[in-house]
């Protein structure tokens with residue numbers, strides 16, 4: 275059955291009568307809603323006797339018109355009367371949306387909040403690092419509380435399951451460096467230096483840096499999202515009440531996994547990049563594959579390897595710290611999980627790149643140039 | 644049917660006897676069979692309580708009825724339309740005629756309570772003006788027994804009981820004919836639970852609802868349920884009024900209704916009835932005596 279909500283205004287005794295006819299339901303009221311609201315003039319009666327069906331929305335409409343025009347409602351069926359009775363005293367002016375400031379004060383306020391958040395963010399991360407150190411210290415004194423299983427599980431997630439994607443990425447990067455390098459170096463007739471280029475740049479810089487970016491995207495985000503969800507569902511609070519410190523059970527295994535896996539992954543990435551370079555050397559430059567690899571040993575100083583291996587755990591610490599810190603900062607709603615996950619990844623990658631620049635200068639000054 | 648008519652097409656209220664019919668329902672998760680050949684009919688205009696031990700599949704039954712869980716076998720018809728044959732998100736003209744209150748409330752956490760109530764209205768009836776939609780959202784929130792200020796609050800700012808009420812307001816947004824409540828009074832204090840029971844009853848009577856109510860609360864069963872369906876042994880083993888169920892000779896039912904808590908709920912209700920019907924001073928004595936008797940029995 276379909277029908278339309280309709281209305282008609284006619285003169286009756288005692289003034290104008292607004293007769294509503296048809297179904298007055300949430301599904302049909304859209305047709306007359308605007309018109310009824312904008313009715314002008316005096317109405318003495320709202321006649322519901324022609325209404326075939328009614329729900330609370332229809333009753334609300336009738337109530338609304340009657341109040342606005344100071345009219346009486348007549349002809350209400352038993353059901354309509356019940357609904358009208360239930361809606362009595364249900365008027366409210368409360369805003370539906372959360373209160374929102376006007377633009378001119380909202381924008382500066384948001385700006386100021388950003389500045390303050392940046393400051394409290396730095397303080398927050400530093401104090402998080404502090405409590406991490408304290409928790410580590412207390413773990414060192416009570417090694418039996420250490421969660422080996424959690425560490426192994428996280429190491430698997432951060433390290434082992436990242437091997438295929440990091441391997442492939444590094445292999446391709448090695449190919450690109452060797453191929454582009456060879457093209458440029460050929461202009462000086464120095465194609466053989468491609469070996470130096472590939473070996474030094476991957477072991478020293480790119481292997482670890484690209485790995486850090488990949489781990490931040492894969493695992494830093496996972497840390498933040500998982501801890502954030504646990505925070506929302508009060509799992510973190512539950513742990514605290516049982517006497518489990520979230521620092522020990524959640525944060526330390528994750529950060530340790532990142533710190534321990536980063537050097538391994540970084541070294542692995544460098545190796546894969548060198549293999550990629552060697553393949554290109556074989557195919558394009560005519561340097562045999564094994565010759566390329568053994569030349570690496572001669573042209574790359576050992577300290578290049580150390581530079582990479584020293585940077586890697588620091589990057590791992592930054593990634594783990596950012597992921598866990600932002601995850602535990604989640605409060606309120608699901609949107610916050612998304613925001614914090616983004617912040618964890620962006621701030622980790624940013625910090626890694628800034629620190630990498632410092633390291634570059636530092637090691638050169640040290641004479642490891 | 645013209646374009647315009649189509650836009651404001653509405654459903655007539657259901658006039659049949661059984662808005663929900665479940666036949667031969669079988670649900671399996673891997674090795675576990677939760678339901679096997681389960682039958683259930685819900686009468687129009689009743690509050691049907693659904694009870695059963697934890698993990699007997701009450702929530703799964705509800706999810707099957709509202710089409711969130713595709714059963715392994717059997718048929719579910721709501722308003723005489725089969726839910727099983729429809730795709731999960733297909734429009735079959737029943738989703739705007741029921742309201743669901745999930746066990747955890749399931750409010751959208753990034754929206755205020757008022758905006759939560761507006762979501763189904765916007766989804767199904769975009770033609771309704773903003774002004775009217777806001778008004779509807781406001782009175783639905785008040786109708787669910789929340790204070791006015793709650794309209795613009797976020798779910799994370801509400802207490803557990805208030806979240807339940809906010810969930811109820813959203814379930815009522817479209818003036819449904821069918822209301823599904825999954826353990827609405829679980830986790831509420833006794834006063835809050837009793838108020839929620841009263842509210843459910845009142846809403847059922849004023850709005851003419853049919854209510855499918857999963858509960859563990861014996862007081863709820865005694866106070867507001869017209870009939871109770873008992874889930875055990877992967878089936879609905881009985882559907883009847885509470886007094887009739889108590890006479891049945893099934894171990895779980897006996898344990899449930901005639902165990903210590905079942906008897907306490909029954910005594911409480913009997914006392915209420917007595918208070919309601921007798922104003923005589925002598926009745927006061929009787930009530931006090933009964934009260935004392937029941938409390939000393941509890942101690943013993």
Ligand SMILES: Nc1ncnc2c1ncn2[C@@H]1O[C@H](COP(=O)(O)OP(=O)(O)O)[C@@H](O)[C@H]1O
Nearest residue numbers: 672675677695696697698699700701702703704
């Ligand atoms: N998605 C699922 N996967 C596997 N098993 C499930 C799933 N949902 C429910 N179950 C199982 O079905 C049974 C009934 O669950 P449920 O309906 O939630 O119980 P209750 O009656 O307490 O509401 C339980 O044994 C539960 O383990």
Ligand SMILES: [Mg+2]
Nearest residue numbers: 701702703746
């Ligand atoms: Mg359940």
